[in-house]
Amino acid sequence: MAVAKTLTDAKTKLLDASLQVIRCKGYAATSVDDLCRAAGVTKGAFFHHFKSKEDMAVASAAHFGAMAEGLFSHAGYRDLADPLDRLLGYVDFRKSILRGEVSHFTCLLGTLVQEAYETNPAIRAACDQYISAHAATVEADIVEVMRVRGMVPGWTASSLALYIQSVLQGSFILAKAKHGPAVAADCIDHLRRYLELLFINNKGGLRND
Amino acid sequence: MAVAKTLTDAKTKLLDASLQVIRCKGYAATSVDDLCRAAGVTKGAFFHHFKSKEDMAVASAAHFGAMAEGLFSHAGYRDLADPLDRLLGYVDFRKSILRGEVSHFTCLLGTLVQEAYETNPAIRAACDQYISAHAATVEADIVEVMRVRGMVPGWTASSLALYIQSVLQGSFILAKAKHGPAVAADCIDHLRRYLELLFINNKGGLRND
DNA sequence: AACCACATACCAACCAGTCGGTATGCTGTC
């Protein structure tokens, strides 16, 4: 009859805290002590679970990826039958979660990779992996839209999925610069308009540029 | 007949060096000693010209803004008569400069603001200022396109100009994640397609969504 | 008694920023 000693263990508390602290201060400016303080654990616990700060950042990226995967896979728009409704539903959902503090709705992976892409190959690879995995879920719906409509456009589903991510990542940067979500919401409106033009208003259907 | 003692003074060497070093390693991970080493000056010179590391970052943002202003105001597409040609010329130019090392074509302002938006108000404000100033130059051409075509769309020139910046900033993040400019070029292709759909292919012309 | 999950104490390296000092101008006065 093992009773849980703590409600959550130190590793989970550190990973949860890292999402907030790193998104707020950035990776390099976040010290191990900052993380421990935010998580309410000691430095001993930190280095018991992670062999270095870098190792922790890689785990944090994975933790964020898992959280995002859960968030999007259980969102309501996923149940829509039409793939275009799912794609536009994704964009609308991304817009709807732009609320509150900037550090609460921005992407840890984008933040991390900006700081670590040249100096820290392991972190860069982890960010690439989880960003690409997320883009792949969007790509699947795009492929389906194209198939249903018999489209053979001058662009690939993969490139459009990455484009969507680039708009989102860029909108987070502008939200940080302007200290609020309004500008990001406007960007997502333009993104939605592009998708509508590509898949709805563009009567020609087949293009070859 | 005063002969220049040095070809460039310490302040200019520090500002030039900061563009490369900060874009490569990030702001927090760049030490004052890193900057001095890269610029070939001493720490004494650094603190003679800048009262703190933060003060230097603000100056660096201004230096980057001035460099960009020079680059874009003298680019060939500026001489085109048609505002839509200038707008698309801008996008094509942004694509054409995606060459070589990632740290050479990415935006210092986007990098800086990601790290400093919560912790450093002065840096955040400087980044916002120079990003917005650049977007305003693009907005001027958009306004002109709309005027020439008598468009009254459901979006503003300002929001479209910021959207263009968000795509560019986001494409830099993906370029960092994937360690090369190819993905960024693909994003700019999608951006160009959106502008073409808005201003050329969208025969309706006037929309109100 | 072995092991796991942490806690405490500590360290060497590094950090931003300081300070006393030097070299080299400029500017006004005689």
Add this chain to the structure above:
DNA sequence: GACAGCATACCGACTGGTTGGTATGTGGTT
């Protein structure tokens, strides 16, 4: 045109605090 008076530009050793990381201890579970 010589020289005082002062500002600007720069040097590099130094400091106190912080950093990532380590070594060792401890209490509960098996």
